[in-house]
Amino acid sequence: MAQPEVSVSGVSVSARIPEFWTDLPRHWFIQAEAVLHPQKMSDEAKFQFVISKLGKDVIQQVTDILVKQPENGKYDTLKTRLLDIYEESENRKVQKWISEMELGDQKPSQLLRKMQELASGKVTDETLTILWQNHLPGWVRGILTASGLSDINALARMADKVTENAMPIQGVAAVRSARSDSPDVIAEIHKLGERLRKIENSQQMLICLPEFL
Incomplete structure (x- = not known):
């Protein structure tokens, strides 16, 4: 009579644990272990139980462990692998x-x-x-890049000033509506314009270069 009781208990335990959650693997193990712990299952039994809860795609991720099973700590090895992959x-x-x-x-x-x-x-x-x-908008990123600043808080202050005092014209190429009481913003805009002109001149030289080759 003992064997049927174990079987019934096994079915009950299995029914209480869903298929492995790939999006919440650690939560799944917390729930599974809460159910499995009172059963006093062996390492091999827990290992096989977890395998029974894995879908096809998950099985493919742990095939090496299933084919060449470790001699000891099978359950912990499988658990660690699943957490490494999906957590x-x-x-x-x-x-x-x-x-x-x-x-x-x-x-x-x-x-x-x-x-x-x-x-x-x-x-x-x-x-x-x-x-x-x-x-941030592309034209603002362009101005921040041209500024040469690296400190994140300084970049934030500049971004505030630029967005408050300027509107993009043709992307990052020009800015209008800058307030006269913000000389630092205007200065950065002028620097940006100068850098853009140098880039354009360099590109034009590269285009014309083949004519002289």
Whole structure:
């Protein structure tokens, strides 16, 4: 009579645990272990149980472990592999959340502060600068690049001034409506224009060069 009871218990346990969640692997293991722990299952039994909950695509990711099974710690080996494959790192999650933010009607510096708060030291300033600038209009990014500034807070202040005092004309080539009481913005715009002219002159020289070859 003992064997049917084990079988019934096994069916009950299996029914309480869904198929492996590829989007929330750690949550799945927390739930699965909460159900499996009272059963006092062996390492081999837990290993086989997890395998029974894996779909075709997931099985393909752990085939090497299934074909050549480790002598010890089978369950932990399989668990570690699945978490490594399907669990996003904390940094990747933060970068994903940041990339989904929008500038909207707020100032560039306001957006940056929200990103910095969310990043909370998990993302480097260099990466954060790239993620933040990706949310700005192209013509603003062009001016920030031409400024030569590297400090992210200084870039944010410049972005605020540029967006408050200027409107793009033909992309980043020219800016109008700059207020006379913002000489630093006007100076940066002039510098940008000069750099653009040098680039254009260089391109024209390259075009004309074949005629002399």
